[in-house]
Amino acid sequence: MPATAPARRAGITLFLLAFAQFIVTVDYNIVYVALPDIGRALGFSAQSLQWVVSAYAVSFGGLLLFGGRAVDRIGARRLFLAGLSLYAVSSLVGGIATGQGVLIGARVVQGVGGALLFPAVLALIATSFDGQARIKAFGVWGMAGSLGLAAGALFGGVLTDLASWRWVFFINVPFALAVLIPAPKVLRPDPAVQSRGGFDxxxxxxxxxxxxxxxxxxxxxxxxxxxxxxxxxxxxxxxxxxxxxxxxxxxxxxxxMPLRLLSNRPLVVAMAVVFIFQTGLSGGYYVFTTYIQPVLGYTPLQAGLAFLPLTLVSMVGAGQLAPKFMQRFGMRATLATGMAVNGAGIALTAAVMTTGGSFPALLPGSVLWGLGGGLVFVSVFASAGSGVAPEEQGVAGAMASTAQQVGGAVGLAALVAVANSTFTGTYATAAKEDVVEGLRTAGIAGGVLLILGGLLALALKKQPPAAEAAAETATETELGPEKQSVGV
Incomplete structure (x- = not known):
């Protein structure tokens, strides 16, 4: 076998895992951009429209612990394939939906697929890469997620404008097939199921x-x-x-969920930070989308393009800055800095919103928002898996992601309520001044919450980055898993 075969296999493995994350995040932003058209086509009210997002959050958040433990018991590779398959089928059903109930049901099933897929991807990264290669792999994973947000915003605008909102769901099917076809040959087989113990x-x-x-x-x-x-x-x-x-x-x-994992400080801190992070982020995306479409009158295509600076900067933050920050300053400083910058960006973006506003006025806040978000997203999940045994990486990732999803539901519910408290009826009938006032208040509140949430990251032990890497390597050596330690 050629000497470069292990490196080539590691690269292909990371590509498939990153592309799976890309698929999930494409869907997240693609749906946000299409919400106004979905609402008009299927008769959703301003409040009930959030169910297109929240139905996914309910099933995804509710089943994450189940999915994480299933990954540990049944195998990350098996659950990766099953979750992605379910994701593709439910996306197809969502695309052909003709009523609110069918679409919401498809989103629920899509959430089930995501609850299996997300912890499987995290577990495969944590157990396939070692040392600095793992940090770089998490950076690529985070960059793929940010790229998915950018592509989702653009795809959502293009597809909704040129075809139909239905294509924001159909697009997931060929994407999923592009991963499902090669994955069985590339990803390492799981250990035998019977060796994994019982199931609670x-x-x-x-x-x-x-x-x-x-x-x-x-x-x-x-x-x-x-x-x-x-x-x-x-x-x-x-x-x-x-x-x-x-x-x-x-x-x-x-x-x-072994309760002893709650004594793992990096995991618990990661859960608390990602809860607040997603609380502000979900509300922030809602505020941004509502402002540029109903208020500024952007078409879906224009709205998709408006998301590009934010998400492309986030991609740079996740793929380039986060790994370097973690290696040089450690997880504690990276998390705290990322939360502060992200919160300041969302608050600044909201603060400049006016009825006669323009897109250039949103750019400074969007840049800060994206940079901070990229730093947080990578470092928080790297922290969640720190010091956790390979056979429990699935449940550790699921615990952090459960906190993320519940935080997203809290943020969306709370900040939508704040945003809509200044008017009654729909965005089409309300005075723009009242709509903007609510959006501005909600966005600033979410940003301030994120800044305060960054203080939680200081609960992590302050260690020199070299000591963090040494401690992680020592733990992994003691546990003895076989991993790919090639450069990424």
Whole structure:
């Protein structure tokens, strides 16, 4: 076998994993840009339209712990293929939907696929690369995600303008096939299933039901009223189920989420930081999209182009700056800096919004927003997997991503409520001054929250970056997994 074969295989492996992340993030931004057209075509109200986003968040967030543990028990490669297949099929169904119910249902199933795919990708990166190659791999993964956001915004505008909003879902199908066809030959086979231990079915059911109920309550609260029966019952039921989940996990020999992982400081800090990060980010994207389309009157294509500076800068932050910052300054400084810069960017972007505003006025804030977001996204998930054994990388990634999804639901619910508090009816009938006032307030609030959230990153132990790398290498050597340690 040629001497370059391991390096070539590592490169192809990383390409497939990064492209899977690209697919997920393309869908995220492509849907945001298409929301106004989807709302008009299927008759969504201003509040109910958030369900096109939130339905995915409910199922994705609710099933992440299940998906993460399934990755550890069944195998990351198997769940990668299953999740991506489910993602493709549900995207096809979403594209042919003719009613709100079918589209929302497709988004729910898409969330299930994402809940299997996301922890599988993180686990495959964590167990396929070693040392500095792992940091670089996470950088490429984050850059692919940022590229997906940029491409999603552009694709969403082009496809919605030139074809139909339906193509923002159809586009996922050929993308998924491009990964599914070569992946079985490229990704290393999983260990035998029987070697992975048992599966905590009661814990899986309680976690899924509990988290789903909490997210459901959060996304229905702004529309129905927080004290209305539906959101209030969902939140109380979700809280009770999660209490039962933790009690069950403490008594189970082979738990879905080993509670000892909560003593892993980098993982817990990552969960707290990514919760706040996604809270501000989800609201920020909503504010930005609403401002440039209903307020400034941009077409979907123009809206897609308006997202490009933000997401391309984010790609640079994730792929180029984040790995260098982590190597030179460590995870603690990278996380704290990224949160502060990201929050300042979102707040500045919102602060300059006026009824007679222009796109150039949004650029300074967008640049800061993108740079900070790239730093946070890579370093927070690298932190989540730090010091976690290979056989528990799936659940560790799922714990961090669960916090991210719940944070996104909280942020979208809270900041949409703030943004819509200054007017009644729809964006088409409301006075632009009232709409802009709400959007500006919501965006600044989200940005300030992110800046304050950066203080949580300081809870990480302050270590010289070289010591961090040495400690990680020592842990991995002690655990003894076979990994690809070639350069990326």
């Amino acid at each position: 079915l009661p814990g899986a059911l309680l976690a899924t039901a509990g988290i789903s109920a909490v997210v459901f309550g959060l996304v229905t609260g702004p529309e129905d009223g927080w004290l209305s029966p539906t959101p209030l019952t969902a939140l109380l039921l979700g809280a009770a189920l999660l209490v039962a989940f933790f009690v069950t996990e403490a008594r189970t020999r082979d738990p879905l």
